[in-house]
Amino acid sequence: MxxxxxxxxxxxxxxxxxxxxxxxxxxxxxxxxxxxxxxxxxxxxxxxxxxxxFKTCSQCNMLSESDPCPFCISPDRSDSYLCVVENSSDIQILEGMNEFKGRYFVLGHLLSPLDGYGPEQINTAMLLERIENLHPSEVILALKPSAEGEATIHYLWELLKDKGISITRLSTGIPFGGDLEYSNLNTLANAWKRRYTVQ
Amino acid sequence: MxxxxxxxxxxxxxxxxxxxxxxxxxxxxxxxxxxxxxxxxxxxxxxxxxxxxFKTCSQCNMLSESDPCPFCISPDRSDSYLCVVENSSDIQILEGMNEFKGRYFVLGHLLSPLDGYGPEQINTAMLLERIENLHPSEVILALKPSAEGEATIHYLWELLKDKGISITRLSTGIPFGGDLEYSNLNTLANAWKRRYTVQ
The missing domain is CATH 1.10.8.420 (RecR Domain 1)
Incomplete structure (x- = not known):
């Protein structure tokens, strides 16, 4: 050796x-x-x-040193906006924007039935309970636009669409600094379809 | 927080x-x-x-759990070839070739006078002593072809050129799988100058 x-x-x-x-x-x-x-x-x-x-917050499912986590107990954050993310680490990335001052919910995984992640594994019941308690006016599904992300967004939309809550998702398109040449066809076709008027 | x-x-x-x-x-x-x-x-x-x-091998300067390190005491390796590297980790990379069965010497750093790395800091005396003891017929300077690597190769060559030892360095050129288009001009000019006959 x-x-x-x-x-x-x-x-x-x-x-x-x-x-x-x-x-x-x-x-x-x-x-x-x-x-x-x-x-x-x-x-x-x-x-x-x-x-x-580290443990899991019993309200939002985020990994944190305290339960409830600092985001759930902070009096400075609004219950009107609930942002749903895949992982706890996504929260740190989004917080980097210094833009969102609502609450979070961590799914823990995207829907992926073939890998054994169905609606129960992504904490759907806990999310519904969270929504009952907070009464948000908008739920932002901040999930990535992959096949699994799209499936999860569609599933959650079906689940929540009749509750009188605005259900939104992050914009998709060409990333800033990204080259048309290096964008894949899905990204390009989607950006073309979602083109908007320059003002 | x-x-x-x-x-x-x-x-x-x-x-x-x-x-x-x-x-x-x-x-x-x-x-x-x-x-x-x-x-x-x-x-x-x-x-x-x-x-x-982990400690430093007193013969070759490699980081190892034993002193002398396994490379210095192995009876299966030849004293005739001494390979000089910048870091201990380079040894693991070179061993991946499964090609070289000689001894090693770790400089610890390349020459970089502005950063305070002169001849003493790169263990020149220890290298000379190692060469005295091993009597290698070839010293392979397996250093990277950067400005500092070139300076170190040149310095060591000056130091060793009159000892009747063959002093070699790794070939430089276009990497396999590398594109001409993405090679920098130094690499390209050097590969042009060092072009060889196809046989």
Whole structure:
């Protein structure tokens, strides 16, 4: 064994993260052993403390250190707007806009019956309960425009359309900075269909 | 504070890794808290065990759990070939070829006087001692063809050229699978100059 088994274990752990291939995992693991030990030991400690303190908010399903989470108890946020996201991490991304001041709900997964994610697995009952309690005037389905995202948006729309709530979704089209040349045909055809008058 | 301070610490730690931007760091941190806790706790433990057991090999300067490292004590490797690399991680990359069966030497850094990396900082004396002991017939300078890599190759060549050792470096040119269109001008001009007869 020319390379350390511990190092190999570390590489394989990093390799399990989404979007981290074998090469990047190797780079991360070697960085840890090459840096001053304190950085790595602090990281190990932070991982331990963080995952041990995280739980699921019983109101919105977000991963948080407190239950209810800070978003659910904040008096500065409006109950009139409920934003539905796939994952807790999406909330941090949306908060980066500094635009939305309503409440959130985390599905945890998109509808994907073939993978075993039906209506129960995406917390539909909990979402309905949340809507009963908050009485929002608008539910924003901030889900990604993939096949599974579209299916989930359609399913939730069917479920909520008769409740007198405005059901919205994020705009789809060419991303800013995106090239027409590099857009796929679905994106392009959709952007063409949804073209709007320049004012 | 709407997001956990621990999570923020975790994100900032991941953000310190080379090539990991803020967005990827957020994705990694959220993945850890969203996965089963055992994965994260095992990762923390592996980081701790690994960095605590790693030291520098006193012969080749490689980061390893033993001193001398497995490459320096292996009886299956030839002293006739000495491969000089920038970092320990480069050894793992080169070993992936399953081609080289000689010894290694890790500089730890390329020459970069403006950043404070002169001849002493890149372990020149230790390299000379290593060469005295091994009597290699070839020294392969497996350094990257950047400005700093070229400076280091040139410096080491000056240092070693009169010792009756063959001093070689990796070939430079268009990478396999690389497009002419996407090659930068330096790469292209160099590949043109180094063109060879097709046989």
């Amino acid at each position: 020319l390379f350390s088994e511990n190092l190999e274990k570390l590489i394989q752990s990093f390799n399990r993260f989404p979007g981290i291939g074998r090469k990047t995992a190797q780079r991360l693991a070697w960085y840890l052993v090459a840096q001053d030990k304190n950085f790595a030991l602090n990281l190990a400690e932070t991982i331990k403390t963080t995952v041990e303190s | 709407l997001f956990s301070e621990n999570l923020e610490k975790l994100i900032q730690s991941f953000n310190r890794f080379p090539g990991i931007g803020r967005k990827t760091a957020q994705r990694l941190a959220w993945y850890l808290v969203a996965q089963d806790k055992n994965f994260a706790l095992n990762l923390a433990e592996t980081i701790k065990t690994t960095v605590e057991s």
